[in-house]
Amino acid sequence: MEFLVIALVLLVGFGVFRYFRQKNVVTILTEDQFREGYRKAQLIDVREPQEFKNGHILGARNIPVTQMKQRLIEIRKDKPVYLYCANGTRAARAAQLLHKKGYEDINQLKGGFKKWNGKVKQG
Template sequence: MDVLFAILIGVAVIILFFVFRNVQKQKHVKNLTEEQFKEGYRKAQLIDVREPNEYERGHILGARNIPLSQLKQRIGEIRDDQPIYLYCQRGSRSTRAANVLRKKGYTGLNQLKGGFSKWTGKIKQKKKGY
């Protein structure tokens, strides 16, 4: 019985550790509704962290494409003296991008809640050549 209790305590500690770690990561990035995002993104660096083919199919007007897969190599393209507005398709890649930026000392991190899939504002699409 004591062994089972010790195992349960150990599992609970591990679960709490991961929950706490996830909550800490979320504190450094603000999840903004579309309305909140629209209020501030024009005065900030707007970065689409999706892959180029996703970006070309449609992106928020004014966004730069710095894919999460290239972020560490291209981090010098991002200014640290302006707010940063991130988005991806649904929100998971922009959260990871915010964590990379936070670890490099960036602040003022914001992301679009629900990602581009929830965006109803203006978009730009690359014209297909025929």
């Protein structure tokens, strides 16, 4: 029983740690906030190419998180970066990677593409 309590405390602690670490790396934006700034930023869809072809936010570039390390040269450090994926998980990973590489103005769409109600380009 004592082991379960310790494991639960560690699990909750790790979740809190990840939440605050992520909060310092990326700004999570509502759809309205995202829409306000993404035209002046680098809008990057971090989903895989097939997902991107099936529909994406108008004006987005596709740099899958799986290719991001190799394609960092395509992303400027002096302009805001707006990221999104299907639901937020991959965008959070991409934000961590960019942060480690010295990017500072990193923003993410809350809820990802699945929650987006704005203009979309279909395949």
